[in-house]
Amino acid sequence: MAMATTTRASALMGLRCRACHLLQPADERYVCADCYGPIEPEYDTASFDTDGLRGAIEHGPRSLWRYAPLLPIAAPESHFAVGWTPLIKAPRLGAAIGVSELYVKDDSRNPSLSFKDRPVALALARALELGLDTIACASTGNLAGAVAAAAARNGLRGFVFVPAGTDESKVAGAAAYGATVVRVDGTYDQVNRLCARLADESGWGFVNFNLRPYYAEGSKTLLFECAEQLGWHLPEHVVVPVGSGALLTRTATAAAQLRATGLVDDERFAIHAAQPSGCAPVSDAVLEGYREVRPVREPTTIARSLAIGTPADGDGSVAAIRQSGGSAASVSDEDVVEGCALLARTEGMLGEPAAGVVVATARALAARGAFGDGDRVVLYVTGNAYKGAVTATLGPVIAPDADAFRAAYARQLA
Numbered sequence: 404m405a406m407a408t409t410t411r412a413s414a415l416m417g418l419r420c421r422a423c424h425l426l427q428p429a430d431e432r433y434v435c436a437d438c439y440g441p442i443e444p445e446y447d448t449a450s451f452d453t454d455g456l457r458g459a460i461e462h463g464p465r466s467l468w469r470y471a472p473l474l475p476i477a478a479p480e481s482h483f484a485v486g487w488t489p490l491i492k493a494p495r496l497g498a499a500i501g502v503s504e505l506y507v508k509d510d511s512r513n514p515s516l517s518f519k520d521r522p523v524a525l526a527l528a529r530a531l532e533l534g535l536d537t538i539a540c541a542s543t544g545n546l547a548g549a550v551a552a553a554a555a556r557n558g559l560r561g562f563v564f565v566p567a568g569t570d571e572s573k574v575a576g577a578a579a580y581g582a583t584v585v586r587v588d589g590t591y592d593q594v595n596r597l598c599a600r601l602a603d604e605s606g607w608g609f610v611n612f613n614l615r616p617y618y619a620e621g622s623k624t625l626l627f628e629c630a631e632q633l634g635w636h637l638p639e640h641v642v643v644p645v646g647s648g649a650l651l652t653r654t655a656t657a658a659a660q661l662r663a664t665g666l667v668d669d670e671r672f673a674i675h676a677a678q679p680s681g682c683a684p685v686s687d688a689v690l691e692g693y694r695e696v697r698p699v700r701e702p703t704t705i706a707r708s709l710a711i712g713t714p715a716d717g718d719g720s721v722a723a724i725r726q727s728g729g730s731a732a733s734v735s736d737e738d739v740v741e742g743c744a745l746l747a748r749t750e751g752m753l754g755e756p757a758a759g760v761v762v763a764t765a766r767a768l769a770a771r772g773a774f775g776d777g778d779r780v781v782l783y784v785t786g787n788a789y790k791g792a793v794t795a796t797l798g799p800v801i802a803p804d805a806d807a808f809r810a811a812y813a814r815q816l817a
Contacts, residue, residue, distance in 0.1 A: 414450055415475050418442040418616055421719075429475065431533065433613045441715075442616050444475040446660065453665035460631065460666075467521055467624040473660055474624075475617055476528045481557050485524040486624055488512045490632040490781070495749035497780075500762065501769035504779045506638065508629055509752060511787035515576070517755075518650070518785040519549035522621035526610035527553045529617040536560060537607040538614075541598040543591050543646065544573035544708045545755075545786050550610060551582035562607065562815075564594050567800045570707055578797060583815045589803040590701070592713045597803045604805070611647075622650045623657035629781055630657075630667050637661065637672040639778040640729075642765045644757045644785055645676045645685045646709045648716030655723035674724050675773070676731035677764035679704035679756075682712055683733030685720045690733070693725045705736045706756035708786060730773055731764070738763035746784070755786040 417426045422440025435442050456472060463469030467486030468478040488510050497505030510518035523546070530538050539562040540550045547563035554561030561582030565574055566589060578584045587594045595611075602612040610618045630637055637658060643651045654674055661667045678686040681704030688696045696717035702710035714720065724731060734742070742762030746752050761782045774780055801807045809816060 414446040414448065414472055416445045416447050419445040433616055443656075444616060444620055446473060448660055448663035451664045456664055457635070457666060467524065467621065467628075470624055470627050473627070473664070474525065475620055476525060476532065478524075479528045479531050479557070481531070482524060482527060482553065483514050483556055485513055485520045485621075487628060490629055491750070491752075493750045493782075496745060496762070499745050499749055500766035502765060502774055502780050503776055505765075506629075506779065506781045507746075507750065507752065508625060508781055508783050510625060510783065510785050511752070511754060511758075513549075515545075515548040515552040516787035516789065517545035517549060518622070518625065518783070519545045520552070521624055522618040522649070523549040523553050523610055525621040526608065526614040526618035527557060529614050530559070530608035530610075531557065533608065535606075535608040537562065537605070538610060539563065539598070539601075539605075539607045540610045541565075541591065541594045541612075542569070543710055544569050546611070547577040547582070547584065548573055548580070551577040551580035554582055555580045564598050566591050566594055568707070571797075574797060583812060584797055585808060585812065586797065586800045587803050588800050591711050592698075593803040595713075597805060597808065600805050601808070619649050619653055622653035623660070625650070625783060626654050626657035627661065630661055633779065635667055637667050637670045638781045639671055640673050640675060640768075640774055640780040642675045642677050642761050642768070642780065642782050644706075644709055644761050644783060645678050645720060646711045646714065646757075648685060648714040648720035650783070650785070651676060651685075651720040652716045652723050655727065658727075672727060673729040673773075674727045675729045675764065675768055676720060676724055677761045678731070678733050679706040679709055679739060679760050680733040680735050682706075682710045683731075684712065684714060685717050685724075686731035686733040688717070688721045689724050689729075689731035693721055696721060704739075704756075706739055706760050708755065708757050709760060730768060730771075732767040734760055734763035734767060738766075742766070743788070752784060753788040754784045755788045757786055758784045758788075 420435035466484040513520035602609040682702035699712035739759035742759030
């Protein structure tokens with residue numbers, strides 16, 4: 404495939420290693436060349452004129468690409484619009500859970516009905532730039548649909564790898580987009596390890612591996628939008644559902660970049676983690692004195708999209724929460740169900756279980772006195788519950804082994 408032409412944002416300085424802090428070129432690497440640590444884009448935020456940047460954003464497209472100066476790659480012309488979802492004032496839900504100034508960032512309005520369309524949009528742009536013909540991922544559900552939809556939209560081949568127990572409605576949606584759905588007899592962490600091996604061997608673009616430095620940047624655009632929609636102010640609190648932890652750590656990154664560019668003042672802004680009690684490695688670490696994250700070997704929760712026992716950005720999430728003055732909660736499945744019901748009957752939004760985790764966490768934090776009277780609290784609703792209308796024929800369940808994958812999917816690989 405021919406390499407696509409893109410124009411990089413002028414503020415991108417390179418890729419900085421989170422472990423050894425070496426700044427490296429923004430080339431095809433996806434781990435640090437020195438220590439193999441995780442790398443992420445770094446920008447020259449001091450180069451911006453605040454008024455000029457604000458004007459450019461406000462006159463930009465009604466999508467996440469309005470923030471192109473603070474993204475590592477330009478928008479591909481072939482892709483559909485992603486982002487610029489509504490920030491909705493939610494007084495009835497606020498009254499029910501004890502929050503006087505409550506907003507819901509409804510990211511279930513994205514093309515594949517979840518916030519995962521945001522990071523996938525950036526990973527896709529990078530895949531097209533590199534001339535790749537296949538994009539793939541390890542997923543607990545929502546990412547599978549986002550990758551499959553992006554592949555279909557851009558004429559690429561899609562492979563999505565999911566634990567065999569993933570919600571069938573989400574898996575069926577990914578299959579309906581034309582992707583090959585590989586169901587693995589194992590946990591998400593086992594699926595992750597399988598994909599890490601295949602990423603090195605296949606030459607495919609795994610969005611959460613060899614495209615990850617670009618992929619993860621899409622998540623920060625939720626807070627960019629919230630700040631703009633609040634008149635260029637940060638809310639005092641944001642409650643974030645935590646699976647891998649990437650959304651939470653990039654929320655902290657977004658706040659730092661908004662402040663560094665002068666788009667917002669240095670306002671109080673606390674980040675709170677929302678996790679189900681059956682898989683709460685980050686929340687438990689926060690609540691037990693901001694200790695190191697301990698893996699959950701066998702997650703058990705109805706909020707399967709958050710069932711990641713070894714979150715890649717777990718310790719980073721704990722550090723970001725502590726630095727912001729935030730907190731966390733881990734809530735029962737019963738609380739999750741009630742949270743979903745409250746969101747639906749008070750605000751007319753039907754969210755997936757992760758939304759119930761966020762609502763229940765906000766309720767627990769409010770009862771604990773975490774929010775002041777008049778504080779603006781934003782809840783991230785990241786996935787829609789309307790995902791059960793599609794049916795598709797699914798392939799076999801395989802062992803978490805690369806040879807088992809190749810044997811089961813020889814025809815598709817050919």
